[in-house]
Amino acid sequence: MRNNLFVAGLMVGFLFSTTVSAQGKNKSSEGDEVLRTTPKLVVGIIVDQMRYDYLTRFYTHFGNDGFKRLIEQGFNCKNNHYNYAPTYTGPGHTSVYTGTTPSVHGIIANDWYDKETGTDVYCASDVSYTSVGTTADAGKMSPHRMTVTTITDEVRLSTQMRGKTIAIALKDRGAVLPGGHTANAAYWFHGANEGKWITSSYYMAQLPKWVMDFNTSGKAQSYKKAWNTLKDIKEYKESGPDDNAYEGLFEGETTPTFPHSTTALLDKTNDFDLIKSTPYGNSFTADFAIEALQQESLGKDEITDFLAVSFSSTDYVGHKYGVNSKEVQDTYVRLDEDLARLFKALDKNVGEGEYTVFLTADHAAIEVPAYLKDQKIPAGYVDNEAISEKFSEFLKYKYGTTDIVKNYSNFQLFLDHEIIKNLDLELAAVEEDIAREFLGYDGVDRVYTANQMWQNEYTQGIPYILQNGYNQKRSGDVLIVLKPNFISYSHTGSTHGSPQIYDTHTPLLFYGKGIKPGSTVSRTEIPDIAPTISALLGISFPSGTSGKPLTMVLE
Incomplete structure (x- = not known):
């Protein structure tokens, strides 16, 4: 009997010590989770010139794996705004990634008059560096005019520079500024007569082999093709008539109607910039981003990497055709498919639930004032x-x-x-x-x-x-x-830049590891993005941060 009690006591003691040990381990693990979330990869996506209402207007045309995946499984900030002007691409990308406004980060426009030198300067230009991947001057860029750090910088600093940052966009400023001061690489598209992805000697002395192989793969040429609607154009009831007076023309066109298959699009083999003004520019960007994901082994270990991608063709199409055009609608329907491809590649290469995504825009856009005037809405041109x-x-x-x-x-x-x-x-x-x-x-x-x-x-x-x-x-x-709905611009196509609400209201979607599904109609502002990601990761905020973490977004 005494032996049985002794054995029973040993068993109770063993079970108790095991439980205590497990509880201690769990408490330690739980404590770390309370402090931070550790996705293998953070993906920042900026859609150039995207109004919030594109999500709602075109929603029924989206598949389940692109925009809908972010909205239905992530967090949707429905009342998100830029809190400064002018609302342009350079300041927009910078504000998203620095968590502050031009009053602090210094990128006050795409181009501006420099009061010290008495000359005009470009937000990303830097003649102290050389082009890499081309003999043209298109690569003479760096982020030196940006006076504070970015969330991408802080991720690099927090990992002792072991985490990678890769930034990609058709536009140089859409890659250079999000990449921050410490990016491993920023790549942008040099069209002209080359059609190549290039960079600056600020980042590297020569292109990696995988980039050179991509440039010689014939991908760019393959996207110089006729542009017709992805779906039957009759299904695009959320946009205006295809033939109207509010849209621009490609060279050789007499009407702004589908299909766009002019000589300029198909036969000018030396004019690769045309790709930018079609939705194929976004597809080309997605292709390159997926290749970078794979070739750079992003998200393959426990050290957080960062992939910053900007889809720029939406801006070119919006400027040419206007926000109410069939062309803009088709561009977003196609972008939805490109996003789905990117997310599936992330699932495969990084793992479902192992990465965190945010998607926003660098500014929105105005309806074509000529169209508004015809609808008896006060509008005009200066x-x-x-x-x-x-x-x-x-x-x-x-x-x-x-x-x-x-x-x-x-x-x-x-x-x-x-x-x-x-x-x-x-x-x-x-x-x-x-x-x-x-x-x-x-005006x-x-x-x-x-x-x-x-x-x-x-x-x-x-x-x-x-x-x-x-x-x-x-x-x-x-x-x-x-005045509201007044612009200094062509009478065809849309533009942006004002402090008016149609230029400031943009999407903001969060998705993935550490993100709580849901939505809010409370006002959020663009500088809130970077500190939210910083809080999620448990790292320092960018040095100029004026925004606040969005607590309702985080688990």
Whole structure:
């Protein structure tokens, strides 16, 4: 009996010690999970010029594995906005990845007037580096004008540079800026007469063999083909008539109608830039991204990698045809298939549940004002020539010279502070006088001054958006806002850049490891993306972060 009790005691003791040991292990594991989520790969996707309503308008045409997969299995931020202007590609990509606005990160536009040098500069240009993969100047790029770190930088830093970052886009700025300062590689498409993916000596001395092999595979040439709708055009009831006066033309076309199969598209073997203006540019980007995923072994170990992909053809198509066109609808139906291909490749190469995705846009777009006018909606176009002439007369009358203005770009006036000083004038007074003058011009809705941006702290509305876009060292002295639905652009096609809601409202979808399925109509802002990913990973926020983590998105 005593022996049986002894054995029973040993068994209880063994079971208790095993339970305690297991509980201790589980607590340690659970503690780590509370601190961070460790996807093998983070995939950032930016769709150039994507309005939020494209998700809802075209939803019934999407398959189950592209946009719907993100929406139905991920988290959908339905009221997501850019909180600054101007809403352009360069600042958009930068703001997504830095978690802040141009007021902090310094990328105030695609191109801007540099007050220090008195010259125009491009957001990604850098003549101190050389092109890699081409003899053209198209590769002389770097992220040096971006003054803070990105989420991609922070992932690299947190892994002691062992995690890889690869950034890909048709546009150079769509790859260089998301890649951050520490990317292993950023690749963009050089069309012209070459049709190659290229990079800069900032990243490497020569292209990897897999990129050179891809460039000689004939893929680019294969996408120079007739563009017809993926589905029967009669099914595209969510967009306007195919033949209308609001759309641009390819060379050789007489009407903006399907199929697009002009000589320019099919026979100009030396003009690869044409691919950008068709949905095939997105397919080509997906092909290259999938190849990079495989060849660079992204997501193959426990150290988090980052793949940043921007789909740029949506912007080219939107600019040419406008947001209500059959062409835009077909482009998104086809992009849905390209996303499905990418996600399936991620499932296969990284593993389902082992990666995290976010998808957003770098800006949205306006309806074609000519179309809106025909629907009796207030809209129109600004006559720049008439405004310039009238403003020059004002300057001569008021100050005796037009030299008081150095530059006008991105709806901002840059004044010559030295001339103002020599004329014994107060800068703030000159700014206000010019602002009042512009308020009287057709198409102008409101005007703000640099002095206002310096002296006030705005928390809502248009001035809040302008202030977030205002960089003290780089922005101008007078900021002009056009009336809603008024643009300075061609009478065909859509554009963007304003602080108006049709340019700021973009999708924001999260999906995958560490993401809680659901949705919200609470306002979210673009700078919230990077700190959300940082919080998920348990790493430092980008150095200029002004956004906040979206707690409702995270498990």
